[in-house]
Amino acid sequence: MIYEVRFQTVDAKRRGEYVKHYKQAIQEIKQAGCRGGFILCAENDPQSVIVLLEWDSKEQHQRWRGTPPHQRFRAAVEGWQAKPSHGDYYLAETI
Numbered sequence: 001m002i003y004e005v006r007f008q009t010v011d012a013k014r015r016g017e018y019v020k021h022y023k024q025a026i027q028e029i030k031q032a033g034c035r036g037g038f039i040l041c042a043e044n045d046p047q048s049v050i051v052l053l054e055w056d057s058k059e060q061h062q063r064w065r066g067t068p069p070h071q072r073f074r075a076a077v078e079g080w081q082a083k084p085s086h087g088d089y090y091l092a093e094t095i
Helices: 012-032 058-064 068-078
Strands: 002-010 036-041 048-055 081-090
Touching (some): 002 012, 002 058, 012 036, 012 068, 048 058
Antiparallel strands (some): 002 048, 002 081, 036 048
């Protein structure tokens, strides 16, 4: 299991709309093997959003990139971001 973590910046006034659209757009990703995840909105910074997605493997996620469903997903969410997202893959351990 691996987690994809994306740090995003959005227009503070449109964050609620962004979250709604992101949640709709992400549904097709589940067919590619994403198990689900979380979209986290910073309490003290209305522009800050973190997306945490759970995948079986990094390779599974990378195979999905560039596919028509991935392109549809990107088209649905990119216009809502104030700047490109950034992130990485993380392994998790229970504490």
